[in-house]
Amino acid sequence: MTDNKLNYIGPIPKMLTFEQDRPAWWKRIPVAALLVVALPTLLAAIYFLLIASPRYVSEAQFIVRSANQNAPSTIGAALQGVGLAPTQTDAFAVHKYITSRDSLRELSQRYEMSAILAPPGADAFSRYPRPWEDRSTEGLYKGFQRFVTVGFDSTTGISTVRVEAFRARDAQALTEALLAGGEQLVNRMNDRAAADAVAQARQSQEEARTRLGAAQMQLTAFRNREQFIDPELAAREGSQLIGGLQAEVAGLRAARAQVASEAPNSPQLSTFDARIRAYESQIDTERARLAGAAGSLATKISAYESLALARELADRELTQATAAVINAEQEARRQKLYLDRVVSPSLPDKPAQPRRWAAVLTVFVSSLLAYGVGWLIWAGVREHRQD
Incomplete structure (x- = not known):
C-alpha cells in the first residue's frame, strides 16, 4: 500500500521565509534630513518662486581720474595684468559717499525714499522695513544699503554702482541721483584742494607785499629825514x-x-x-x-x-x-579730478532680482552640505562611543 503525497506549488508564505515588510521609501528618509534639507528647501522654494517680489537693477559705470593722468608704463601695465594696479583713493571716496548717510539725506530731499523702498505689493522680506526692522532714520539707512552696491575693478580703475528698486524708473532715477552726487563731491574736493593751495600761496604773497611796503616806507622816511x-x-x-x-x-x-x-x-x-x-x-x-x-x-x-x-x-x-x-x-x-561716466544709468526692461531658481538651489546645496557635515560628526561620535 502506497502513501499519497500532496505537493504544493506556489509562492512560499512570508511567515516561512522570516522576511519582514520593508517600509515605504519616504519612511526610510531620516527625520534629520527632512528638517535640515527638505524643510529649508521647501520654504525657500515657496518664498522665491511664489512670494518674493521682482526687483529691477539699474547699473552705471564711472571712473575718477585727474587731468594729468598719464598712460601706465610697461611695468605698470604688467602689474595691472596680474591685478596689482594701484588703488584710487579718490574713487573710494566716491564709493563711501554713495553708500553714506549724506547721499541718503540728499536723496530723501528729492524723493520719497520710504515709498520707493516699500511700494504697495512688495513682499515683507524684500521691502523696507522688514518685520524685524523699525521705521527710523537708522533703519532707513540700513535698508538703503541693501538696495545699493558699489564695486571697483582694480585692473581697469572702473567703478560700478548697482541700484535695486521695485520699479525700473525708480532704479534708474536713484542711480542718476547718486552719480550726480558723486560728481558734486569730486567738484567740492577740487574746490577745497585748489582753495587751500592757492590760499596759502596768496597769504605768502600778501605777507611779502606787506614787508615790501614797510621797507619802502622806512627808506622814504630816511630820505626825507636826511634830505x-x-x-x-x-x-x-x-x-x-x-x-x-x-x-x-x-x-x-x-x-x-x-x-x-x-x-x-x-x-x-x-x-x-x-x-x-x-x-x-x-x-x-x-x-x-x-x-x-x-x-x-x-x-x-x-x-x-x-x-x-x-x-x-x-x-x-x-x-x-x-x-x-x-x-x-x-x-x-x-591736479583737478574728473568723474567720467563710462556707462550711463540703464533703464531695465525686466527684473534681475531675485534669481529664483539659483536661490532655491543655493539653499538646497547649503542645507545638504550642512546635513552631510553633521552626519559625519555624529557618525564619528557614535563610533567613538562604541570603541
Missing part, C-alpha cells in the same frame, strides 16, 4: 668834487713852482699860496663830509644800504610769492 634821494650818489659826487679840487691844487702848485723858478720874489707867489690853502681847506671839508665825522655820508650810506637791501629782499620775496601763486593755480588745474 638825500641817494646817499651813494651824493658820495660819488663828493668824491668827484674832491678829485677836481686836488687837480686844481696840483695845477696851482705847478704854476707856483714855475713862477718861483722864474721870479722868486714875484708877488704872485702869495696869491698862489692863498689859493692852494683855500683849495686844500675845501678838500678837507669835503673829506670830513664823506667820512670821519659823526654826521658823515659813510654812516648814512651804511643805514641807506641796509634799508635798500631790506627793500630788495622784500621785492624778491614778493616776486617769488607771485610766481608761487601762479604755480599753485596751474598745479590746481593739473
Whole structure:
C-alpha cells in the first residue's frame, strides 16, 4: 500500500521565509534630513518662486581720474595684468559717499525714499522695513544699503554702482541721483584742494607785499629825514668834487713852482699860496663830509644800504610769492579730478532680482552640505562611543 503525497506549488508564505515588510521609501528618509534639507528647501522654494517680489537693477559705470593722468608704463601695465594696479583713493571716496548717510539725506530731499523702498505689493522680506526692522532714520539707512552696491575693478580703475528698486524708473532715477552726487563731491574736493593751495600761496604773497611796503616806507622816511634821494650818489659826487679840487691844487702848485723858478720874489707867489690853502681847506671839508665825522655820508650810506637791501629782499620775496601763486593755480588745474561716466544709468526692461531658481538651489546645496557635515560628526561620535 502506497502513501499519497500532496505537493504544493506556489509562492512560499512570508511567515516561512522570516522576511519582514520593508517600509515605504519616504519612511526610510531620516527625520534629520527632512528638517535640515527638505524643510529649508521647501520654504525657500515657496518664498522665491511664489512670494518674493521682482526687483529691477539699474547699473552705471564711472571712473575718477585727474587731468594729468598719464598712460601706465610697461611695468605698470604688467602689474595691472596680474591685478596689482594701484588703488584710487579718490574713487573710494566716491564709493563711501554713495553708500553714506549724506547721499541718503540728499536723496530723501528729492524723493520719497520710504515709498520707493516699500511700494504697495512688495513682499515683507524684500521691502523696507522688514518685520524685524523699525521705521527710523537708522533703519532707513540700513535698508538703503541693501538696495545699493558699489564695486571697483582694480585692473581697469572702473567703478560700478548697482541700484535695486521695485520699479525700473525708480532704479534708474536713484542711480542718476547718486552719480550726480558723486560728481558734486569730486567738484567740492577740487574746490577745497585748489582753495587751500592757492590760499596759502596768496597769504605768502600778501605777507611779502606787506614787508615790501614797510621797507619802502622806512627808506622814504630816511630820505626825507636826511634830505638825500641817494646817499651813494651824493658820495660819488663828493668824491668827484674832491678829485677836481686836488687837480686844481696840483695845477696851482705847478704854476707856483714855475713862477718861483722864474721870479722868486714875484708877488704872485702869495696869491698862489692863498689859493692852494683855500683849495686844500675845501678838500678837507669835503673829506670830513664823506667820512670821519659823526654826521658823515659813510654812516648814512651804511643805514641807506641796509634799508635798500631790506627793500630788495622784500621785492624778491614778493616776486617769488607771485610766481608761487601762479604755480599753485596751474598745479590746481593739473591736479583737478574728473568723474567720467563710462556707462550711463540703464533703464531695465525686466527684473534681475531675485534669481529664483539659483536661490532655491543655493539653499538646497547649503542645507545638504550642512546635513552631510553633521552626519559625519555624529557618525564619528557614535563610533567613538562604541570603541
